[in-house]
Amino acid sequence: MDEFGLIEEFFTRPARRAEVVLGIGDDAALLALAGATSTLAVTTDTLVEGVHFRPSAPSFDVGYKALAVNVSDLAAMGARPLAFLLSLAVPMADRTWLAGFRDGLFTLADAVGLDLIGGDTVRGPLAVTITALGSVAPGAALRRDGARPGDRVYVSGQLGEAALGFLLRAGRLSLPSRFHESVLTRLDRPWPRIHEGQALIGIASAAIDISDGLVADLGHILKASGVGAELDLRRLPLSEAYDAAFATVGYDPAIAFGDDYELCFTVPPERVQALAGIAPHPPCGFHYIGDIVAGAGLTLRDGQGVYTPAQAGYNHFDGPAPL
Ligand SMILES: [Mg+2]
Incomplete structure (x- = not known):
């Protein structure tokens, strides 16, 4: 269970x-x-x-x-x-x-x-x-169940920073020292995207915060909305620190670890232009990473083809705790 x-x-x-x-x-x-x-x-x-x-x-x-x-x-x-x-x-x-x-x-x-x-x-x-x-405002809240086929999938900020901080602290990753402070800060003191969430009202069709990893959390949107999604992992917003670690860790920390506290949201094509009018505060950027499709389930692709993460996200009562 x-x-x-x-x-x-x-x-x-x-x-x-x-x-x-x-x-x-x-x-x-x-x-x-x-x-x-x-x-x-x-x-x-x-x-x-x-x-x-x-x-x-x-x-x-x-x-x-x-x-x-x-x-x-x-x-x-x-x-x-x-x-x-x-x-x-x-x-x-x-x-x-x-x-x-x-x-x-x-x-x-x-x-x-x-x-x-x-x-x-x-x-x-x-x-x-x-x-x-x-x-x-009544009726305005961003929910998980509003994504429709054709909507674009976006994430704010950068993914996988907290995961790198966790791996670094656990002694499971070596990273140039100039990146240590930033990844540990992302793990210990995440900045919630509170301004962006409010700004996305009327623009996003569905939203969730990424606490358990992109794959797991986007999965909640897909399930609640009764749709599927296809993501291109090469579009993931990864930091300079992540680029330095990529050869060792690959994509998984950015999609299947969690603790990012970025927003994952979907936007209908006709509202994509309105997204450009939002100025994130502090600046974090919104990144188009894939599309909502009819059907069910999440398909990930990298340069080689379909990609399957080793682990789909953090879940209590199911697997070891990420100490
Ligand atoms: Mg949440």
Whole structure:
């Protein structure tokens, strides 16, 4: 059983309330309160020590990233950040650790305009759960189920940087030292594409953030939309650092590792021109990597022909944890 099978078997059921516009199965749920002029986007994520971050991770980075992964889900819905709740389990009240954690948390909260409005604090194995709330105009949210044959597939930024950081730190990759800081920063302090997500409203037909790897996350769009896709891997936006590692690692870290927190989205041909009018902030670029097709499944091609990654993406309860 993987995490998605677990959710489907035990927790997926029809919503009973009319206020639930969108329930389980997207980057965030959507709630429309009676009389409200905005729809509420709600998402939650848990980071567990030893699973999502190493025990020696600086607490600043733990706080920053715990919030960043939630903000990235709001970004994928096109939502504007409003507020968040923090549930923190810590083995003891270590002031130094807590101060660093707080600083990392509020650095990002201030940067994207989120207020901390509540939560819970308990003693236990170190784990951080954040629930983030955002707002979006009624009917405007970017969802996973809107991709149609003929739409183009895009990604923001560059893929595989966090994977290189992970491999570097694990001693599984040698990389020129001038690239070390950038790949480790991409792993530890991802910048969620919150401005781009909002700008893509009315342009993108579907969107998701890349947390489990492009292959897995685009796969969610394909499944929800009932379509397939063909990607040309030679179009993947790869950094100079990635180019330096490519001969050793190939395409897989860029498509099947995750932790990128870039956006993957689809755009109908008639709206492609509007995409050029968006100025990403900070600059990251939008890259056309392939097309949505009728049918099902994802076909990857490189210069040689059809390409099959060794591993399709990170999935809890299914394979070893990526420590
Ligand atoms: Mg997501």
